[in-house]
Amino acid sequence: MSRCAAAVTHSGMTTARRLPPLCSIAAICALGGSALLMTGCSSTSTGSSVAEAAAASPTSTASPSPHQSLTQDQTQRRDLLSKTKVTWDQAAGTAVKEVSGGKLIAIELKGVSGKAKSSPTGTPSVATPNPAPAAGAPEWQTKVATADGTVHWVEVDAATGKVFRSQTEPDQDTDDRKKIADRLRKATQTPAQAAKVATDKTKGKVTAVNLDEKDDKPVWSVDVVSTDNWTKTTYDIDAAKGTVVREHTDND
Secondary structure (H helix, E strand, O other): OOOOOOEEEEEEEEEEOOOOHHHHHHHHHHHHHHHHHHHHHHHHHHHHHHHHHHHHHHOOOOOOOOOOOOOOHHHHHHHHHHOOOHHHHHHHHHHHHHHHEEEEEEEEEEEHHHHHHOOOOOOOOOOOOOOOOOOOOOOEEEEEEOOOEEEEEEEEEEEOOOEEEEEOOOOOHHHHHHHHHHHHHHHOOOOHHHHHHHHHHHOOOOEEEEEEEEOOOOEEEEEEEEEOOOOOOHHHHHHHHOEEEEEEEOOO
């Protein structure tokens, strides 16, 4: 009889009942143990993977709002500049051509007033007047002066680059003209040179250039609007030396 069989005596009879072979039991036990080990390893491995993934995943943080809150002035600057297709220097060039022998003394980006008309008053435009832009549309308001100090207002559509109104300053007297002529003589730096000094310091769009006077010296006052946050920085630049004498940022 096999080693894996046992002899059983019952009612005087000897019967042989086979028990599972020891080798099978051993194999089953081995398989069971392996399964337990594999389950344990799998659990450990899975736990480790989750732990590693949790460690690798950054803690979620609240994202900043994509729309920064703007002040009323910042909103107006953004809206005007978004509609402006003609740069300040292009508009300045157009305005200067409008006045024989003239030089730019001021330019500023503004919204067209509801009273704007294409029909000029005072000295008529050299060119045929173009239709005035709609109220609120961007325009370049410029002042061009001749050598004797006579000032001409020239308004340029900031979307098309066309002049829609030109006239001589009506309220100038002899002293006013003399003062302007004096500034022009002393201002050896051009508006373009002054604007470059300003934009080298603050990246953005030039929205105004104005020949002014500080402490009896001519200065170019240049406004630069940053397109990152729509704040305006004003630089006063010595019109003879080209150096910055004052800087001011308007955060409103």
